[in-house]
Structures are given as C-alpha cells and as structure tokens.
Amino acid sequence: MVPAWLVLLLLGVTGCKSDPVDGSVLYRSACARCHGEDGRGGLQTQPGTAPPRDLGSPTWQEGVTDDQLREVLRRGRGQMPAFEGTLSPSKIDAVVAHLRTLRRPASK
C-alpha cells in the first residue's frame, strides 16, 4: 500500500509540471491562427498589408537570428501584434525554439 503522503507528494510534483513553458503549445494558441500550424499559413490579415511570410522557409530561417526573432515577437511588426505584454521572456525563447523546428529541409 502506498502511503498517502507519497501520493500527495507525487501529485504535487506532477502538478508543478502542468505549467510548462512549451513552445509548440504557445505557438498553437498565440500564433497559428495567422501563421498556421506549420508556419506556412499566410493568412492575410488586412488587404493591402504584408501577409505573414512562410516561416518554414529554409532560406529565411538561415538569414534570421534568434535575437531578431525575439525582437519581432516582443515588438510586433506590421499587422502582427507585439507579445511583450503577454509572453514572458522565457516563453518568447520557447516560441523562438519552436519556430526553428518549423524549418523544412532545403530541398523542398
């Protein structure tokens, strides 16, 4: 029989993990509606404004640094909102890391 204190301890430990900084979850809730799950979704926000670019493009990914990505997320750009007020620096880092996973192989 497992002692009750052990059960509570384990629940407590897993409970802490329910607030993870998961870049893919953040991306899906904050970014995918404009950029699409895979980053390709160039949903035009307003006629006459720049649509979101293809975030999976290997050429674009190569030319952009993590610092530049953090900057865009913090400040926003064009029709894209700034996330400085809604995402903490560690969450922004997690989303930037997720953006890197959207990169497609160069041949495609």
Ligand code: HEC
């Ligand atoms: C309301 C729609 C919208 C949301 C939500 C949004 N974006 Fe954007 N995003 C845009 C648009 C539109 C642009 C192009 C802006 C421009 O260049 O004028 C853009 C540009 C970008 C760029 C810059 C690409 C470049 O040209 O260098 C990155 C990176 C990016 N978004 C990532 C994200 C991430 C990550 C999130 C979630 C935290 C997000 N966006 C949320 C609409 C959105």
